[in-house]
Amino acid sequence: MPPGLVEQLGCYSPLVREPLSGEQAGELSRLFKAMGDPVRLRLLSLIASHAGGEACVCDLTEVFDLSGPTISHHLKVLREAGLITGERRATWVYYRIQPEVLEALAAVLVPAAPDTVPNGLGDVVPQTRHELPVVEA
Amino acid sequence: MPPGLVEQLGCYSPLVREPLSGEQAGELSRLFKAMGDPVRLRLLSLIASHAGGEACVCDLTEVFDLSGPTISHHLKVLREAGLITGERRATWVYYRIQPEVLEALAAVLVPAAPDTVPNGLGDVVPQTRHELPVVEA
DNA sequence: CTCGTGCTTCGACATACTTCTATCTTCACA
């Protein structure tokens, strides 16, 4: 996972509040691109919803009609994006999600309470108002 | 935009609550894939945060060092994904975001309050519990 | 009607992505 990713994401304003910088857009788009594949989304969901919060690769491979290397490739994409982490225990490798990253993404997608923005520590802090969109009925 | 997309998205459980079906993953991945490009993410953010909640293509084109056709292509991708809508007024075409879709995506990413899930009408309803992940400290 | 502007569509090209088979690494166990 890229160093400092979570901290960086926690500082992002919601998409709709102010325009993303090129750098912010680059970081975020890498995460969304990683989720932009149905197999990877299902892998993410399977891992996240699995009992114990983790799943071994063998659990995941049997769900799909795909070869082992293909599943391994998709897991690598998710891992390098910072969405999951893997740990080897004996013969098996177990993956679990990085919940803060998903939460940060959710915070970027939806505007927080008025005049607040997540600060990466789980709560919200005041923020100066930019151009607020006027959405008609 | 695909018909019934918003209603469908509103019925999705959070990623971490239960495994996505192949069909659900297909729908969602199309949205994430559309956001998986830095230019498109910035376009989305520029449109959403623009004064009046809408932006014309000329406003957007001048921000990037890209040709008009390229911007138009990215806007088409966002439009066909259901993330934005476009409307022609006189010479100009104005785009605005589809806020319900972004909100639905955010709801998929983050677990709602315990035993609840968005019903697509802006509030939450009870839901049966699946395998709840145990996240260690 | 004609012209210019804003935007989209078309066709082409280079790059990236998804998937596979074959091979390699790591580990448990005899």
Next chain:
DNA sequence: TGTGAAGATAGAAGTATGTCGAAGCACGAG
């Protein structure tokens, strides 16, 4: 130490994607 299983890596093939220039469409102004 040797063997087998779980995963990862490497390389290749087919497809999709991002970008451009050229051309087309819609609209307002003369």
